[in-house]
Amino acid sequence: MFDERAIVSSVLAGDQAAFELLVKQYERLVFFVVYRLVKEKEDQEDVAQEVFIKVYNSLPRFAFASKLSTWISRIAYLTAINHVKKHQKEQVRPFTGDLEHFSFVGDRPETVMDKKELAAYMDKLIAQMPIQYRTVLTLFHLNEFTSREIAQTTGMAEGTVKSCLFRARKLLKEKIQGYLKNDVL
Amino acid sequence: MNKWTDEQWQQWLETEGVAQEAAPTPGGASTTPGEQEDLKAYRFVFDQLNQEPPSGFSYCFSKKVMQQLRSRKRSGRWLGWYFLVVVILTVGLGLTYGMLGLLNKVAASRFVEWVNASKGLIILALLTFLIVQYLDQRLIRRY
Secondary structure, eight states, rough: OOOHHHHHHHHHHOOHHHHHHHHHHHHHHHHHHHHHHHHHHHHHHHHHHHHHHHHHGGGGGSSSSOHHHHHHHHHHHHHHHHHIIIIIOOOSOOSOOOOOOOOTOOOOOOTOSHHHHHHHHHHHHHHOOOOOHHHHHHHHHHOOOOHHHHHHOOOOHHHHHHHHHHHHHHHHHHHHHHHHTTOOO | OOOOOOOHHHHHHHOOSTTTTOSSGGOOOOOOHHHHHHHHHHHHHHHHSSSSSSSSSTTTTTHHHHHHHHHHHHHHHHHHHHHHHHHHOOOHHHHHHHHHHHHHHHHHHHHHHHHHHHHHHHHHHHHHHHHHHHHHHHHHHHO
């Protein structure tokens, strides 16, 4: 079993192998966060490496006020957001408009033949959503974080997290509902 | 009119999961065709959201991180050395002037003239050295 405290102590004592173990343990968590926020595939791994370098350098300041995974995901989130700000010129300020009226580019394919195509369409919709919706969906469904942990990671209020999650899923449901009537599944 | 709201469907799927065999409807309750459609769509959405991305990082990702870490530590040490080179050069010039001043005042003033005449060249050489080393470290860090 992975013992957070023991690993952190070993890393702080200068044990490099312990840090490598920590990287292996949390690389999936970081990948999920970075995957949804950084669109360029070739940049995703660079950003994730930067995340772990920051983790290593900041580890002496980690006081176990939260779970190590929450703390690492916050570093991943902030690093990815900074990357997006610098390189993708994407709007990273919180989206305050109504998500139901959010305009998606290349919206609604004429026909969807099977489940795979519908899944690809849904992926496209998620990729176009405002950044805070993408983050919340990812942290909840892939990282299996609670709303409270997502709030700690992103700095949003817990109520905002819940509302983002609800609105994003409702929008996705509405967008794909028409195709399901044609017995795609 | 639908009895089940979007909020209720979402809450139910969060707690029950999306596996159809788990429970076809909440508590086995009968549902209207509209509700069936909502449930089918929500099941699909939850199922897709829970799907992990097809590919992760490269196989040796942790090794790459460790390599980066070591190279950054090295470049941090090199930065200290560069600083030391600049300090040694400055102190060296000062000492040379001081020694010459003690032994031969004419030679000392000639030395000052030489330094004064070649200060542009000295600064350029120093800056070039530092820039080349900096870029070298940046490239090592990147690749």
